[in-house]
Amino acid sequence: MKQYDYLIVGSGLFGSVFAYKAAQQGKKCLVIDKRSHLGGNIFCEEVEGINVHKYGAHIFHTSNKQVWDFVNSIVEFNRYTNSPIANYKGKLYNLPFNMNTFYQMWGVATPSDAMKIIKRQKNEAVTLLNGKEPQNLEEQALLLVGRDIYERLIKGYTEKQWGRKCTELPAFIIKRLPVRLIFDNNYFNDKYQGIPIGGYNKLIKGLLTGVKTMVNTNFFEERACWERIADKIVFTGKIDEYYNYCFGKLEYRTVRFEEEVHDCSNYQGNAVVNYTEAEVPYTRIIEHKHFEMFGTEIDKCSKTVVSKEYSTEWQPGMEPYYPVNDEKNSTLYIQYKKLADEEDNVIFGGRLAEYKYYDMHNIVEKVLKYF
Ligand code: FAD
Ligand code: UDP
Numbered sequence: 001m002k003q004y005d006y007l008i009v010g011s012g013l014f015g016s017v018f019a020y021k022a023a024q025q026g027k028k029c030l031v032i033d034k035r036s037h038l039g040g041n042i043f044c045e046e047v048e049g050i051n052v053h054k055y056g057a058h059i060f061h062t063s064n065k066q067v068w069d070f071v072n073s074i075v076e077f078n079r080y081t082n083s084p085i086a087n088y089k090g091k092l093y094n095l096p097f098n099m100n101t102f103y104q105m106w107g108v109a110t111p112s113d114a115m116k117i118i119k120r121q122k123n124e125a126v127t128l129l130n131g132k133e134p135q136n137l138e139e140q141a142l143l144l145v146g147r148d149i150y151e152r153l154i155k156g157y158t159e160k161q162w163g164r165k166c167t168e169l170p171a172f173i174i175k176r177l178p179v180r181l182i183f184d185n186n187y188f189n190d191k192y193q194g195i196p197i198g199g200y201n202k203l204i205k206g207l208l209t210g211v212k213t214m215v216n217t218n219f220f221e222e223r224a225c226w227e228r229i230a231d232k233i234v235f236t237g238k239i240d241e242y243y244n245y246c247f248g249k250l251e252y253r254t255v256r257f258e259e260e261v262h263d264c265s266n267y268q269g270n271a272v273v274n275y276t277e278a279e280v281p282y283t284r285i286i287e288h289k290h291f292e293m294f295g296t297e298i299d300k301c302s303k304t305v306v307s308k309e310y311s312t313e314w315q316p317g318m319e320p321y322y323p324v325n326d327e328k329n330s331t332l333y334i335q336y337k338k339l340a341d342e343e344d345n346v347i348f349g350g351r352l353a354e355y356k357y358y359d360m361h362n363i364v365e366k367v368l369k370y371f
Contacts, residue, residue: 003229004229006233008032008349009233010234011033012039012363014349014367015040015350016038019049025155029211037215039200041319045061046073048305049303051198052293057286057288057291060360060361061198062191062192066365066368067365071364075205075206076197079294082272084270084273085272086274087273089277093152095185097153097184099111099184106165110127111181118145125143125146136170138155138171140174144174153286156277172325173325188297195291232345232346240353247335249305252324256309260308261304261305262304266299266302266304266340268285269292271288273285273287282310283311285306323355325343340353
């Protein structure tokens, strides 16, 4: 008889939802995490009474009612709607690309006038493609929205974020951006979105209540002992590390956050401002209070906390944030996945173990499906 049914390596959203569902079925779980806190990348730290998203801004969005009901059964979510602003050389544009953006860009006030300009610019892109399918992000973006938007709102931001030229990036990255002919600044098309009232730590706490957890505990430091402790392991760390990098190292992009506390109640008037020109070294500034404080609440808190995000190449020792979706890394991942598929007692789940850029709702959905 082993001491636990499941040893869960990693207390991020995958590990925490898994522990919650397993515990509900009467299974005994132990969750370990190498960090000094629980919650993985959705962890928040309270600074000046504001929940600061320590590993990057997180907005929950989904169209899956079951997922939405599940997270709301743990903690109620607020009505935050993500509507980032783009700052290009001091001029502001609404995102995603919608009638407000087209008005700011070209002075057009109706969908048909906006469409005329977009169509003209798209036709230029079609001519350039000369019958080919778009081969890279630049060609895809020119075809989607035309040159003006590409040059002011996409090129600089994307090249900073990925550290590669748009002509060297895959086209699919940009297909995620909605283009709308209505005045609607809601960044997501999903039916539901919001932030847990009281912050993401409340969600994690709710999921892990009654589950045994250990922080500052790295699976690899006493691997043999951890492998004996439970019937099954749920592994949410890096899959290449699990296999001792036997085929080589997977690559990531990472982000460095520069946090500043300002002596004013409102720094930029919005949670997210993207800096889309190449010359500004950071990609965006997050003002954390706007995720959870609305209306008169903003001024009741006399300080504010902002984070500037600098996107860089990942090196060992840094946080692995974004899997690099190129051919080399995808091929390498498939080699590791083959080994993982042969395991009977190890479940690989989450962003690092599946080397996939999952949003939070994808993670919740996967675990709910598993159970
Ligand atoms: P993680 O949260 O990374 O958890 C993995 C855990 O495993 C970590 O706590 C780690 O310390 C632990 N671990 C790793 N190795 C070991 C080991 N050897 N021993 C012990 N513990 C270990 N999603 C959205 O839906 N909306 C957003 O707005 C959004 N914004 C994002 C912004 C950024 C910058 C990033 C990087 C991601 C964002 N996401 C967003 C995605 C979201 O973070 C993920 O979907 C989710 O957090 C993944 O959960 P996870 O459990 O797979 O991974
Ligand atoms: N993007 C852009 N300008 C912006 C915001 C996004 O060009 O102001 C591009 C960029 O290439 C990014 C992609 O759109 O990688 C997807 O953006 P999203 O915000 O959905 O990406 P995330 O940071 O959540 O991966």
